[in-house]
Amino acid sequence: MAREEKVVYLDGSVLLAAAALEDKLHDETVEFLKLVEQADWKMIIGTPILLELEQLLYLGDMGWFRLRHALSVLSKYNVKVVEDNHEEVLKLAKTYLEEDVLSEKYFANLLIFASATLAEADYVVSWDSRRMANKSVVTAVNRININRKLKEIEAVTPKRLSQIIKEEVL
């Protein structure tokens, strides 16, 4: 029986942890990326992540260094950049904000949820377990998605998704 292909939307925290050898979450993140590859699942990022990566250019040499390594992660693990409908992403993120999914201080996180939802991702994967891979935040996102007949998503840490892949897929 063919395995079901899932779509995994990577947050910037995952790319950056994978990009730095000295990062304390580097090894765990790389193991996760390899497991997703083994499972033949698709990894994507959307334009809100490109906006994040672009900001690295304003952080001097350190920023360039991190950017180069983050981009290497994209090619090494075949992470695709999806074409967002920008207007729809912005509109949906603003709806999340109006519905108090997160406060306006975390609008970038809402853009990512909107981008992942509209890209029909199955999982958003982030090391941020307070504002991304958080049950109450995802429940609030999905309440809006269901009302708008959009795809429900799951948000998990790389550690959790690695566990799911090991137990249920491989």
Add this chain to the structure above:
Amino acid sequence: MPKVREEESLGFLLDEKLKEFVTKNTLKAKKEEYEEQVAIAKEVILPLVKAVERSKKIVRMLLLGG
């Protein structure tokens, strides 16, 4: 493996900073402004993705003597 808290990850901390910048730039953005920001990010980042991929291929070829 000892449990690592997310705050100990450089990637996590840097990402929080980048998200702050993105929030600052996009929170009050009108549709056109947001589209322009995305267009610039794509113009800058996407060619770099290809360039990094190419340079890795070239290095690999040189190492293999091909």
